[in-house]
Amino acid sequence: MSEENNTVTINLDGDDVQVTAGANLIEAVAPHGKEIPHYCYHPKLSVVGNCRMCLVEMGMPMKDRATGEPILDENGEVKIGWMPKPVIGCGTNVAPGMHVRTDSELVHDCRNGVMEFLLVNHPLDCPICDQAGECGLQEFALDYGRGYSRFVEEKNVKPKQVELGPRVVLDDERCILCSRCIRFCQEVADDDVLGFVDRGSHSTLTCYPGKSLENNYSLNTVDICPVGALTSKDFRFRMRAWFLKETPTICSESSVGCNATVSSREGVVHRITPRRNDAVNDTWMTDSGRSLYKEIDHKDRIRSFRVGSKEVSVSEALEAATNLLGSSKVALVGSGSCSVEEQFSLKKISDYLDAPTYLAGHFGEEDGLLLSADRTPNLRGALATGLISKYPSDNLKSLGRRLAKGEINTLLCVREDLLDVGLTPTQLKGVRIVYLGTLENQTSRMAKVVLPALTTFERSGSFINLQFRLQKFLQAIPGPAGTLPDVFLLNQLLAELRKEPATPFSMDEIWTEMGKRRGSILKGFTFGEIPLDGVLLDPGKFRAFPYVERKNLHFNLSDFRKGSNTSSQQAT
Structure with a gap:
């Protein structure tokens, strides 16, 4: 074993390769271009x-x-003692000197036999199955x-279109009894509701009597189902997988910052699925986080620039906002839902106007897994x-x-409903508000100027999660016609306040400027250089702040305070 990188040498199909010591064989051989097919x-x-x-x-x-000495064959080579029968790769961990054959005639015969048994009672549903195009059964049946x-x-007939819960539908004829969904509910979601009944080819997946699959992680069972047995009600029969464009994003439901993938076609988002990041969310995400894309077409979506009740152009709205903010006693209300780049732009406006900035926390109960107590993605x-x-x-x-004292008479409010965060109609009476947000609310209806904001799926930017991990998200679809990115509007507004011509800018220019700030923990990055799995920042003086999060999948507050940003143990 190599002490430096904790690797061992095994012989893989006749070639000596270095693999991680003790790794599962399926995982160990993958980096070397060898695929061991699997379902369970x-x-x-x-x-x-x-x-x-x-x-x-x-x-x-x-x-x-x-003697413990190697036994040599007639050619002087170390003799290999092969197991009398094939072994399962998933149940084998690599060891020094191990010899593995993944492509022999015997192995192929075994796989052919397994595939034949799996397909004995499987329906020919591929033309109508949601899993078509990303189905493990299709792929390995071809191979x-x-x-x-x-x-x-005659094939066995099993239940179809069974509602296991409010979001998941079962077609049991397609189930290959891999038990992934059962193990997920037991081991990750801690909600033991699924099991098999009957025996042999009549085995059926079902919920225990009196229970249903309704926990906030139920759609992960759809993600990990290797066939089309479990389907999402929202995505069922909506779109073929091969038509979808996939874009990396970050879930904005809470400060955990689950890595996710947006699947869209022609400007329409059809589903959100988790993206693997072993330091943040493993391969899971919440059901509630997946549904955030529905905000895109919400009936209360703000789609135009307004001054009073009149729809105006971008330039007219910015001019009106400038007139209000440039000659008043101003304060800014920021948001933990803004990206790092948008918050920095707000900071520049605050500095120029010498205006105080306020931010309200949005806190709730955490579930110990992937929903934290901080319900904003970017308070850090x-x-x-x-x-x-x-x-x-x-x-x-x-x-x-x-x-109330009259010290402030104008507010620039970004993505917050002021009446939901402690202010009253009496306090806001006579206050002039410039509002930048996505949905209509009490604040937008009181505002003198309204600027439409984009959802996370319609813009690019970055968040810093509860571990102080910097993660970026990319634009998946265009925003409503005529709208502009929030960071662009804020920089245009700053240029108007300074009475300077607006100049083109890029995300990398914003990051360069952020890095020049004295004491900034954001030095040394450009937006393009942020890896998709994020980069861990040094919290420095922020480590001792009174954070509301306590323990999540890869975060433990006590460890964080000691200097360890992540916890490798799952919260219990």
């Missing part, structure tokens, strides 16, 4: 060896039991299937950019007192 195995779940699709030949160097069936008896970004210097409370009472 999942890297984040326990090993059960149900499907037998991952059979390989395995042997170890033979040693003399008396290892016979191309014809020797089964002439507000600290890192200097938009705020103290950890916020869940209201704006201090701003309310200043409004």
Whole structure:
């Protein structure tokens, strides 16, 4: 074993390769271009060896039991003692000197036999199945299937279109009994509701009596189902997988910052699925986080620029906003839902106007997994950019007192409903509001100037999650006609306030400027250089702040305070 990188040498199909010591064989051989087909195995779940699709030949160097010396063959080579029968790759961890055959005639015969058994009772639903195009059964049937069936008896009939819960539908004829969904509910979601009933080819997946699959992680069972047995009600029969464009994004539901993928076609988002990041969310995300895309076509979506009740052009709206902000006693209300780049732009406006900035926290109960107590994705970004210097409370009472005294008469409010964060209609009476937001609310209806904002799916930017991990998200679809990115509007507004001509800018220019700020923890980056799995920042002075999060999948507050940003153990 190499002590430096914790690797061992194994012989893989005749070639010596370096693999991670103790790694699961399926995972170990993948970087070397070898695929061991599998259905029941999942890297984040326990090993059960149900499907037998991952059979390989395995042997170890033979040693003399008396002396411990290697036994040599007639050619002077170390003799390999092969197992008398193939072994399952998912249940095998690599060891020094191990010999593995993944492409032998015996292995192919085994896989052909397993595929034939799996397809005996499987319906020919591919033309109407949601999983078509990304189905493991299709892929491996092409590689290892016979191309014809020797089964002439009638196939078993099982329940179809069974609602296991409010979001998941089961077609049991397609189920290959891999048990991934059962293990997920037991081991990750901690909601043991699924199980098999009956025996043999009559085995059926079902919920336990009196229970249903309704936890906030139920759609992960659809993601990990290797066939089309479990489908999402929202995505069912909506779109073929091969038509979808996939764009990396970050879930904005809470400060966990789950990595996700937006699947869209022709400007329409059809689904959100988790993207693997072993340091943040493994391969999971919440059901509630997936539904955030519905905000795009919400009936209360703000789609135009307004001054009063009149729809105006971008330039007219910015001019009106400039007139209000440039000659008043102004305060800014920022948001933990803004990106790092937007918060920095707000900071520049605040500095120019010498205006105080307020930010309300949005807090709730955490579930110990992927829904944290901080219900905003980028409160840490507000600290890192200097938009705020103290950890916020869940209201704006201090701003309310200043409004009541008449010290402030104009507000630039971004993505917040002021009446939901502690202010009252009496305090806001006579206050002139410039509002930048996505949905109509009480604040937008009171505002003198309204600027439409884009959703996370319609713009690019970055968030800093509860670990102080900087992660970027990319624009998946265009915003409503005539709208512009929030960061562009804020920089245009700043140029108008300064009475300077607006100049083109890029995200990298914003990052260069952020890095020049004294004491900034955002030095040394450009937007393009941020990797898709994020980069961990040094929290520095922010480590001791009174954060509301306690323990999540890869975060433990006590460890964070000691200097360890992540917890490798799942919260219980």
